[in-house]
Amino acid sequence: MHAIAVHGGAGTLPAADLTPAKERAYRDGLERALRAGFGVLDSGGASLDAVVAAVQVLEDDPLFNAGHGAVLAANGQHELDASVMDGRDLRAGAVTGVRHVRSPVVLARLVMDRSPHVMLAGPGAEEFALEQGLVPVPNTHFATERRRLELEQMLAGRAEAGRESLMGTVGAVALDAHGNLAAATSTGGMTGKKWGRVGDSPIIGAGTYAANDCCAVSATGHGEYFIRAAVAHEIASLMRYRGLDVVAAADEVVRGQLVRLGGSGGVIAVGRDGRVALPFNSEGMLRGAMDSRGLLVTGLLQD
Amino acid sequence: MHAIAVHGGAGTLPAADLTPAKERAYRDGLERALRAGFGVLDSGGASLDAVVAAVQVLEDDPLFNAGHGAVLAANGQHELDASVMDGRDLRAGAVTGVRHVRSPVVLARLVMDRSPHVMLAGPGAEEFALEQGLVPVPNTHFATERRRLELEQMLAGRAEAGRESLMGTVGAVALDAHGNLAAATSTGGMTGKKWGRVGDSPIIGAGTYAANDCCAVSATGHGEYFIRAAVAHEIASLMRYRGLDVVAAADEVVRGQLVRLGGSGGVIAVGRDGRVALPFNSEGMLRGAMDSRGLLVTGLLQD
Numbered sequence: 001m002h003a004i005a006v007h008g009g010a011g012t013l014p015a016a017d018l019t020p021a022k023e024r025a026y027r028d029g030l031e032r033a034l035r036a037g038f039g040v041l042d043s044g045g046a047s048l049d050a051v052v053a054a055v056q057v058l059e060d061d062p063l064f065n066a067g068h069g070a071v072l073a074a075n076g077q078h079e080l081d082a083s084v085m086d087g088r089d090l091r092a093g094a095v096t097g098v099r100h101v102r103s104p105v106v107l108a109r110l111v112m113d114r115s116p117h118v119m120l121a122g123p124g125a126e127e128f129a130l131e132q133g134l135v136p137v138p139n140t141h142f143a144t145e146r147r148r149l150e151l152e153q154m155l156a157g158r159a160e161a162g163r164e165s166l167m168g169t170v171g172a173v174a175l176d177a178h179g180n181l182a183a184a185t186s187t188g189g190m191t192g193k194k195w196g197r198v199g200d201s202p203i204i205g206a207g208t209y210a211a212n213d214c215c216a217v218s219a220t221g222h223g224e225y226f227i228r229a230a231v232a233h234e235i236a237s238l239m240r241y242r243g244l245d246v247v248a249a250a251d252e253v254v255r256g257q258l259v260r261l262g263g264s265g266g267v268i269a270v271g272r273d274g275r276v277a278l279p280f281n282s283e284g285m286l287r288g289a290m291d292s293r294g295l296l297v298t299g300l301l302q303d
Numbered sequence: 304m305h306a307i308a309v310h311g312g313a314g315t316l317p318a319a320d321l322t323p324a325k326e327r328a329y330r331d332g333l334e335r336a337l338r339a340g341f342g343v344l345d346s347g348g349a350s351l352d353a354v355v356a357a358v359q360v361l362e363d364d365p366l367f368n369a370g371h372g373a374v375l376a377a378n379g380q381h382e383l384d385a386s387v388m389d390g391r392d393l394r395a396g397a398v399t400g401v402r403h404v405r406s407p408v409v410l411a412r413l414v415m416d417r418s419p420h421v422m423l424a425g426p427g428a429e430e431f432a433l434e435q436g437l438v439p440v441p442n443t444h445f446a447t448e449r450r451r452l453e454l455e456q457m458l459a460g461r462a463e464a465g466r467e468s469l470m471g472t473v474g475a476v477a478l479d480a481h482g483n484l485a486a487a488t489s490t491g492g493m494t495g496k497k498w499g500r501v502g503d504s505p506i507i508g509a510g511t512y513a514a515n516d517c518c519a520v521s522a523t524g525h526g527e528y529f530i531r532a533a534v535a536h537e538i539a540s541l542m543r544y545r546g547l548d549v550v551a552a553a554d555e556v557v558r559g560q561l562v563r564l565g566g567s568g569g570v571i572a573v574g575r576d577g578r579v580a581l582p583f584n585s586e587g588m589l590r591g592a593m594d595s596r597g598l599l600v601t602g603l604l605q606d
Contacts, residue, residue, distance in 0.1 A: 090531040090564065096501075097424055117500045118527045121400055122425045124499020196427020197420045198399075205508040205533035224421045228393040230508035233533040234540070241544030261393065 001274040001292055002041040002177045006033045006054050008064045008286030009168035010220045010265040013300060025063055027298045030288040033057040034298075037172055038290045047174035047182035047216070048086050048109075055082075055105040055184045058170035062144045064286075065168020067103060070142045070188025072151040078142040080188055081202040082108040083119075087181030087210035094202040097122040100136035101129050105186045108202070110134075118204065122196070142188070154192040167282075169201050171218025173210070173270045177292075181216040181272065183208045183232070190223075199223025205233035212272060214239040215246050221258075221265010221282065229257050235269055246271030247279075254279040304595055305344040305480045308571040308579045309336045309357050311367045311589030312471035313523045316603060328366055330601045333591040336360040337601075340475055341593045350477035350485035350519070351389050351412075358385075358408040358487045361473035365447045367589075368471020370406060373445045373491025375454040381445040383491055384505040385411040386422075390484030390513035397422040397505040403439035404432050408489045411505070413437075421507065425499075445491070457495040470585075472504050474521025476513070476573045480595075484519040484575065486511045486535070493526075502526025508536035515575065517542040518549050524561075524568010524585065532560055538572055549574030550582075557582040 008030055037054030041047065059067025070078045082104035083094035093112025096119070101107045110132045111120050120128055130136065169187040176182075185208045187201040200207035200223035207223065209232030210216035217232035231253055238249035250269045258265070259281050266280025268287060276289040278299070288298035311333055340357030344350065362370025373381045385407035386397035396415025399422070404410045413435045414423055423431055433439065472490040479485075488511045490504040503510035503526035510526065512535030513519035520535035534556055541552035553572045561568070562584050569583025571590060579592045581602070591601035 085531075092531050097427075115498065116527065117498070118530045119501040119506075121499035121501050124400075124497065128498040194427065195418065195420070195431040196424035198422040198424050203422075203506060203508075204530050205506075205536060209533070224419065227421045227507050228388075228395050230512070230533065230536040233508060233536050237537070237540035237544060241540060 002175055003270055003274040003276055003289065003291035004034060004037040004041060004050055004054060004172060004174040005268040005270055005276045005278060005289040006030055006058065006172045007218065007220050007268045008058055008170050010280050010282045010285035011167040012282065013284040023300060026286055026300055029058065029061045029063050030286060030298045033172065034288045034290040037174055041174060041176050044177055047176040047180045050174040050176065051172040051182045051184040052084065052105055052109055054172035055170055055186050056103050059103050059105060059186055064170050065188045066170040066186040068142050069144050071147050071168065071191040074192045074194045078139050078188055080104040081199065082186035083202045083204060083208040084108045084112060084184040085182065085204060085208050085210040087212040087216055090211060092118050092204045094119040094204060095125040096198045096202045097196055098125050099139045100126055101134060102137045102141065105184050107134065119202065150191050167221055167265060169220035171220060171268060173216035173218050173268050175270050175272065175274050179212065179272065181210045181212050181270065183210040183216040183218045185218045200226035203227055205230050207232060209233050209236055211236055215269050215271050217267055217269045219265065219267045220285065222263050225258060225261050225263020226265065229253065229261055229263065231258065231267060235267065246275050247277040250277035251279050255281050304577040305478055306573055306577040306579055306594035307337060307340040307344060307353055307357060307475060307477040308573055308581060308592040309333055309361065309475045310521065310523050310571045311361055311473050313568040313583050313585045313588035314470040315585065316587040326603060329589055329603055332361065332364045332366050333589060333601045336475065337591045337593040340477055344477060344479050347480055350479040350483045353477040353479065354475040354485045354487040355387065355408055355412055357475035358473055358489050359406050362406050362408060362489055367473050368491045369473040369489040371445050372447050372450065374450050374471065374494040377495045377497045381442055381491055383407040384502065385489035386505045386507060386511040387411045387415060387487040388485065388507060388511050388513040390515040390519055393514060395421050395507045397507060398428045399501050399505045400425040400499060401428050402442045403429055404437060405440045405444060408487050410437065422505065453494050470524055470568060472523035474523060474571060476519035476521050476571050478573050478575065478577050482515065482575065484513045484515050484573065486513040486519040486521045488521045503529035506530055508533050510535060512536050512539055514539055518572050518574050520570055520572045522568065522570045523588065525566050528561060528564050528566020529568065532556065532564055532566065534561065534570060549578050550580040553580035553582050558584050
């Protein structure tokens with residue numbers, strides 16, 4: 001049994017944004033990411049390689065708020081966060097506030113594999129990227145006209161910070177044939193974010209968590225609430241100590257605890273049995289799942 | 304019933320470092336912090352105010368690795384992290400990589416109280432500090448001769464990065480008479496840290512966690528392991544879902560899970576019943592506790 005799930009952000013999907021052509025484009029992007037990760041799993045590869053491959057596809061796709069297509073901070077810059085966790089041994093890597101790294105999730109993996117640290121921030125993280133031989137890209141590499149307009153609207157007071165149509169983040173979780181779980185998350189954060197704001201995406205235990213004894217989780221939504229609820233680790237705790245399965249545990253956190261706290265968004269999670277959960281409490285969540293039993297689904301709004 | 308506990312770092316305490324005079328200075332520093340926080344609690348104040356007051360005392364004390372007396376990063380700068388969490392409503396604030404803020408824990412609290420965010424990083428966090436009216440201090444405000452020598456030794460290859468005599472961090476946890484729990488942590492990180500390394504101190508769920516239904520926790524030790532184990536939130540989970548008391552839960556994480564993972568250090572924790580736990584798996588941990596039943600203890604090495 002092997003399985004992968006991906007997400008491309010949660011929040012409100014305005015009807016205008018959901019023309020048939022746009023819906024097709026979102027579903028195509030999600031499916032490309034699923035197939036990239038599933039291909040790794042299908043050839044006996046590691047879940048860790050699969051989630052990084054899937055997230056890279058979403059980072060390079062301008063539709064999603066990560067890598068190329070990321071939102072703009074108030075200073076007009078793209079400031080990117082990412083993290084990755086290996087369920088085999090709880091190794092993890094994360095970066096926050098990078099501006100010149102084409103694939104933040106690849107840098108997060110390098111932090112995990114080739115540094116003694118878990119999390120690197122800002123210019124220091126970029127220095128590490130250079131030492132690892134990553135070729136820097138200009139910040140404009142991530143630019144799209146859509147995000148420029150979103151920031152302009154926000155700064156003009158026509159939209160609220162952090163309330164853009166879609167609280168974008170991308171992520172992937174996977175179980176491989178060897179029984180190993182892994183999770184990865186990448187984001188441009190909130191449109192118009194200020195003061196070096198760090199959301200849940202690079203926080204191990206909040207936006208990303210994986211442990212072979214229970215589950216792999218990647219979250220998307222209003223990050224501040226996801227940090228306070230320690231969303232990803234809380235799902236693991238409910239499985240470990242209350243004996244919930246992955247669907248019940250993810251549901252309890254997303255539709256129970258987060259709703260009570262006031263936090264909107266969702267998660268993707270996969271259990272050690274390959275069951276996938278894709279719950280969200282917002283109007284929509286871009287999501288998809290694929291497994292070795294023939295499952296292949298993508299979804300945008302409530303079913 | 305009200306209670307407070309503080310820590311001033313965990314790790315190896317070389318005998319040479321523990322002259323009677325030095326031991327007295329450590330104990331005095333810890334006791335001053337305890338009394339600052341306990342005074343708040345004793346006059347009916349909030350646990351949140353108590354932990355911030357206690358941590359401020361330790362930040363200003365040059366003996367401890369936080370604020371004045373913080374270690375130096377490889378670049379010769381002091382780069383400070385802190386976080387705070389209010390157990391009443393799971394509100395939280397954190398900062399990482401600040402260089403000009405005299406009391407990082409006060410800034411973390413301002414992030415919690417006066418921004419829509421939980422975590423701010425680097426120059427952005429400093430910008431927020433200025434907007435909040437904090438008067439910046441030069442980075443040399445934090446300097447001490449001892450830390451300069453420690454960095455020099457490390458850079459000369461006579462000591463390993465992150466293996467200084469004491470993995471310093473300071474922190475406090477408290478229960479107030481109203482039944483509210485709170486936790487705060489502040490640190491200069493690891494001597495010779497590079498690449499904008501972020502440890503567990505500013506990570507909610509790793510170095511700091513508080514929730515009125517179970518406990519308040521502040522951690523100190525080899526931060527990478529504490530992030531991977533989601534130490535503070537894991538202790539809360541063991542209390543909530545396995546029904547352990549605060550002593551058993553903190554012990555299971557510090558002497559069980561962390562030891563299996565290879566991570567050295569300890570935590571201070573207080574439960575909703577006012578019981579205090581101060582477990583560590585390293586040679587020593589600077590620690591103290593004080594409560595309304597007359598408890599007043601400080602400790603440096605194993606009992």
